[in-house]
Amino acid sequence: MSEPVAANANAALQRAAALLFIHAQTGLHPGSGTALGTVDLPVQRERHTQWPVIPGSTLKGIVRDACRRAAGNNGDLFAVFGPETAEAGKHAGALSMTDARILAFPVRSLRGVFAWVTCPAVLERLQRDLKLADLGNAGFRLPAEPGKDKALCHADSPLLVGGKQLVLEEFEFERTGDANDLTDWLAVRAVADEATQKRLQSHLVVLHDDDFTHFVRHATEVVARVGLDYERKTVKEGALFYEEFLPAETLFYAVVLASASRRNGHSQSAGDVLAYVQCHTPPYLQIGGDETIGKGLCAVRLVNGKEA
């Protein structure tokens, strides 16, 4: 969180930060265009981890659009998000956003319907991001490293079969401990809805990095889509394609950094910029493709430094 800046300090050095939590409520398709693989329309993934990602540029565009609708296309909007393209050279916006990173991924479970899985590599990165944003001092303790085929979750989790076993997709895991510090921290920040907070606490599972990566690669939804011949109601030649969706309940987070306004006549501080975004961002945003077939509806929470 930004310290109060000394009166004579350069206002541009001022910074405020927040975390934007994203909770998919319907299938999510942050697309990457066409591909040569099995799936014609895959979701975007980080090159080195193969984990799904929502680019910062996508996210900023969506938040900008939401704020424009809420507060109007005026000087304040330009101060926060940057001017329109024709005037792009005049000044930069005051808000920057990182790519939204995967936080927890829902996986089918034999008991308890589904589990949110995460892993040490994700959590270490979250802690690094908290530091990057100066939100570090109010973090959570990293849970112990679970081994391969091992899992950490709440001792009374409804996911457990026979007290210590978890069956996720077709894989079995042995519970070796809990990650309650993490789940307590996460539940109250990542989601607003009380029932979901409770569910997150009992259904969050920390797995080995490799086990987690296998799930985010292979436990997405692959959906066949077709175009029908209008007259015959049969599939048009060549109109069959496969699209990949991240399942509903997937959790992401992005780091939001604000500096003071650089726009002439708009002297918002970094804190004001963040407050503007917080005030005008609605609780739900539509992210990624296929808006008109009900995809990409996400609950979002902007948790600023004081709360994080």
Next chain:
Amino acid sequence: MASQPTLDQRRASHAWEAVQRAKQKQGPHQKQEPKKFGGQAKKLPVRIMTAGLGQALAFLKAKGYAPGLLAELTDWINQRMPPQGNEPKDLLERIVKGNADVLRRATDEVLAYLLWLNRFAEAEGLTEETEAS
């Protein structure tokens, strides 16, 4: 780095040979329509992604449309992940009896291999009309 073909090159090379064998009805492909081979290979990746590798291969075996496809997959996986000790040599059996790690590795490898196999099958005209089977 040693100057040998990359993993992807080796997959491609094996897949190319497999498609040629299927086209000429050689080896395990003798009693199989070449276009059935291509058709089943095309449907396999999505079946794996939706139902899992074991289920998808069991379905393929039960239907018996393309026995050569199972044989080629088994051959390639056994090259990549040579069976240890008294581990079975048949891919489906290996998956059923193996541990979770065998399944995870085989899933990744089969999917990567099928990309090449399908590309070459298409290039060689081993495609079926879109119809249910």
